[in-house]
Amino acid sequence: MKNVTLIYGDGIGKEVMSSAVEVIKATGADINFEEEIAGLEAVEKYGEPLPKKVIDSIKKNKVALKGPVTTPVGKGFRSVNVTLRKELNLYANVRPVKTYEGLKNRYEDIDLVIIRENTEGLYAGIEKEIEGGAETTRLITKEASKRIAKYAFELARRESRKMVTALHKANICKLTDRVFLDAVNEVHKDYPEIELNDLIIDAACMNLVMYPEKYDVLLATNLFGDIVSDLCAGLIGGLGLTTGSNIGKDGAIFEAVHGSAPDIAGKDIANPTACILAGAKMLNYIGYEKEAKKIENAIEGLIKEGKYLTKDLGGNLGTKEFTKRVIERLQ
Ligand code: NAI
Ligand code: MG
Structure with missing residues (x-):
């Protein structure tokens, strides 16, 4: 028992x-x-x-x-x-999204999994009031980024998945998402058989709605993973x-x-x-x-x-x- x-x-x-x-x-x-x-x-x-x-x-x-x-x-x-x-x-949040046969959906062949970093990012709880407003800190560390990247590549290998797409906003969050992307790239060296690419989060949202069947493993920091999870749930029936x-x-x-x-x-x-x-x-x-x-x-x-x-x-x-x-x- x-x-x-x-x-x-x-x-x-x-x-x-x-x-x-x-x-x-x-x-x-x-x-x-x-x-x-x-x-x-x-x-x-x-x-x-x-x-x-x-x-x-x-x-x-x-x-x-x-x-x-x-x-x-x-x-x-x-x-x-x-x-x-x-x-x-519990550092890895694993959210599979797969088309169900029989449901009337716009898409037929979705089979992806979102790997969301679950311990830091905008959820680190570092928030305070400042004069005229409030401030939240988005904490991204090399260690947590490498750990979640390793989880994603290991899962890809275990499930014979072919591609990992890292989601980020490194054009704006130049420091935090640079740490994340560098960590992902570093970990990827141990998984040469798996393709790695990356997408800016807003473009990723459009691409996911237009061509969700192209995606395999989506690797994201905490908040982006949260948002994309609901989006992807919507693609297969909610x-x-x-x-x-x-x-x-x-x-x-x-x-x-x-x-x-x-x-x-x-x-x-x-x-x-x-x-x-x-x-x-x-x-x-x-x-x-x-x-x-x-x-x-x-x-x-x-x-x-x-x-x-x-x-x-x-x-x-x-x-x-x-x-x-x-x-x-x-x-
Ligand atoms: P929600 O996920 O509860 O609901 C969003 C929409 O989806 C609603 O229209 C709801 O009716 C529908 N929906 C959700 N689950 C459904 C189900 N099993 N069957 C049919 N329809 C379903 O998100 P919302 O409304 O933003 O949040 C409500 C509360 O839940 C908030 O307090 C939020 O913080 C909390 N929350 C808790 C989570 C957790 O415990 N893991 C995750 C997400 C939100
Ligand atoms: Mg959520």
Whole structure:
């Protein structure tokens, strides 16, 4: 039996994570979920968004499945996600984006993965008020840049991917993005079989919308990776589908790319696919590869069949009903 920390999260978190837990249990994987509370719910219950015992639990189990948590905009507590990623040094955020057969999309052959640096950049939390405004520091270090570049090239090699595209704004951020690009180039020397190129982030956005099938591995600093992740999710059918694995040397947190979606919370209409697939990534990570594959096949089959989809994908199934269909398809 394997212990896994479980955080349901806020907003649609309870709904979509309950689906994920049900599906994981239905695969037969022998997992003991240790539930912890973080986010708004933790503020109400413990007076803080990320109680120390949540971090302790993840440190002990070295793996967590996490639902989305709400972060107040422009005020209030610091993002639980950013704190967790930093505290546990989960430096690589891995976000695959692949076309699903059966969905009506503008593109047919998208198969890319975004590797987002997860510990620094504009998320370093160095922000202060200054006279007449405020200032945020974008921290880019050689060490973190090399570490994330190595992760990207290793993943490319492991998954037989051919090309890494580094996203930057080195024409404007001449110092910080020079550090990033130099680090990427240096690491690339050890991976001669993989092509490396780079794109300025705004041009990259246009290119991704026009020719997404041309891209393979996208390597980005923290904020650019965040933005491009949602953009790429939109290319294949939306945030209901994409997962984000936060990986460190000594542990990992698996989640969806999407947030707590307060606009649709409590209505049984959220698409649980992203969280269910995050569950599959988690299973894979702890050695339940067969069970993970079962889940991925069930989702792919269901989407391809096209009869039973949630509202965001043009269907009319609720979260619970969709989850039942996924479980029926597990073989
Ligand atoms: P969001 O990702 O929650 O929602 C964006 C849009 O996508 C909304 O229209 C929502 O209804 C839709 N959507 C998201 N997930 C969906 C799903 N599973 N099925 C169907 N539709 C879905 O982003 P938003 O609204 O900007 O942020 C809401 C809150 O979530 C904020 O407090 C934000 O800080 C937090 N957040 C948390 C994340 C995490 O915990 N990893 C990641 C992103 C945002
Ligand atoms: Mg985001």
